[in-house]
Amino acid sequence: MRIAVLDNDRSQADLICQVLTGAGHSCLSFDNGKELLAHLRKESADLLIMDWQVNDLPAAEVLRRAKEKMAANAPTMFLAGSSAEDDIVAGVTAGADDYLIKPVRRGELVARVSAVLRRAYPSQNGSEQLQFGPYVFETRPGRLLMDGEVIDVTHKEFYLALLFFRNIGRPLSRAYIHESVWVRETAVPSRTMDTHVSRVRNKLQLRPENGFRLVPVYSYGYRLEKLGI
Known part of the structure; x- marks a missing residue:
């Protein structure tokens, strides 16, 4: 919009x-x-x-x-x-x-x-489908596919992954990630966010050979990078 x-x-x-x-x-x-x-x-x-x-x-x-x-x-x-x-x-x-x-x-x-x-x-409230390389996000059912295969992710993992892909190349602060994904949860331990990020990285296989890399930004947050392969 x-x-x-x-x-x-x-x-x-x-x-x-x-x-x-x-x-x-x-x-x-x-x-x-x-x-x-x-x-x-x-x-x-x-x-x-x-x-x-x-x-x-x-x-x-x-x-x-x-x-x-x-x-x-x-x-x-x-x-x-x-x-x-x-x-x-x-x-x-x-x-x-x-x-x-x-x-x-x-x-x-x-x-x-x-x-x-x-x-x-x-x-316009139907399912929105967003594609980033081999990854497809279907927003209404909250379904995520990689190369046509469904990836088993939780609700928060889905929206965390989508947040990163919508901001490729942009460093996202921990505060911004918290407010975007854990909207109404005021106290989210740091390790909870780190665990979710690790799960997204592993489940989506965000590795250089797949064209993307999810990296920490020291004392700030995380950044999803798109690689030229």
């Missing part, structure tokens, strides 16, 4: 895009309302996420004008501070479909965006 993110803090917008890109979406970030609206005149978006504190234009106006340029069923979400009750009321009144409280938590962001998109685009 194509997602547009508007936040006065460009680093925050870029972080949101990084998380959503890792979840399989196409994402563009903007730091002012005029820039966002100019983009929407040329290319629409399937979802808009916007800060309710916009510098250059009133947030309600940005939302109204953005909705005019998007499909009728395209949902909108807004970002509000933890104590900004007036912003929450104003955003909902202006027609936003959902909101997130800042600072945004990665796991919650992915879950809430997925829920909003499922409601807005029910016809």
